[in-house]
Amino acid sequence: MGALRSLVRNESRTMAGLWLYLRRREDGVDEDAVAVPYGANGKAIFIVFAVVSAFEAGLFWLIDFGLVVDLLLLVLGVYSALLVFGVYAGTVVRPHVISPREVRVRYSSFYDLRIPRENVSTLRHLKESHDPAEAKAFRDGTWLSYDNFYETNLIAELREPMTMTRPLGKTESIRVVKFHADDPKAAVAAYERLDVS
Template sequence: MNRPSARAAVWAKGVAEALVPLVARRLVRHEVRALHSLGLWVLRRRHQVPEGALAVAYTGPQTAMMYGMIFVSVIETVALALVIPWPVVHAILLVIDLYGVVLILALHASCVVRPHVVGSDGSLRVRYGALFDLRVPAATIAGARVDRRYPDGRLVRLSPDGVLDLAVGSQTTVTVELTEPVPFVRPLGRRGVARTLRFHADDPRAAVAALTRARTGVAPDPSAAPQ
């Protein structure tokens, strides 16, 4: 009895993949994960941070902007409620606006509950909410340093020489040199290969210290000036 149901599930999955474009499927998946993260945020839990690992927060540069967007969305909702006289149209726009507020809050929540992770073995997991997730094995990390840079406004940027920037608030604070290229997937499904990784951490010194300690057994000098 399990075989027909399994075949039906595989067939349904194949039909869905054929009918729904990859970008649309990924957007829906990101949205579901963000809403799940909102629940974790309410429960004060984090997503997949193993015991003994260091959770590295990165939401500092965007927190004020996120709450500002929520405030503007709420004001817009109230204004439309006063301007639009048609009850049906008002109800539809109210649902859309309120769902938009929930999605903005869910995006921020997903970044809070899905921090970067430095594993006890020296591995690194770099994330941006439910949109980006890159795992870097410890063996491929050659070194890490505090390195504040200001790339362009895109979330993910790959330079021709293989430098991957994952910026928050148009800035990165940690640079990780790799011993070999590491593949990654962009939020909408495109693939790339990174040879150097730059990302933002609210406390870059702690992240670099954890990566260095796991790799060499010795933490870097905290008095050393960042590059």
């Protein structure tokens, strides 16, 4: 039941992200914080998926399943295209955030990890490619944010382990967070500039 609740929550956040995107607003970036975008490399794939979903919905009109089934398939096709575009919109309106209080690692509507600054021992730039089979599991307390084709370029090492909630509600204990930013050097510079210790 927890996974179903998490799925519904993710879909409602996805639609909310689409609304924010249409209004050109960002979510969760305070005045003293720096937004760290991460979705530039995935834009083309999201556009392809959205177009394919819309095209697929149109193709169902060519096969006569009856009016009720045709309308249902059309609604589902349009909804799936909106979801795909909503996930992309979420990557734009919900960037990673670096502030004097926290480092916030996010991916669209699926996860939002808030790491207090006092728990971050280092944030550094290091480009790595990860094997997808191994990236699916949490290994040695390392969490890989694999939203960018299993490539990461930022590593946050934590002083104390913390709990990470996965998209469908399962939790894991982590000590290292590896994630991606469009400009990792600017992210590290913002982290150092906003250091209040």
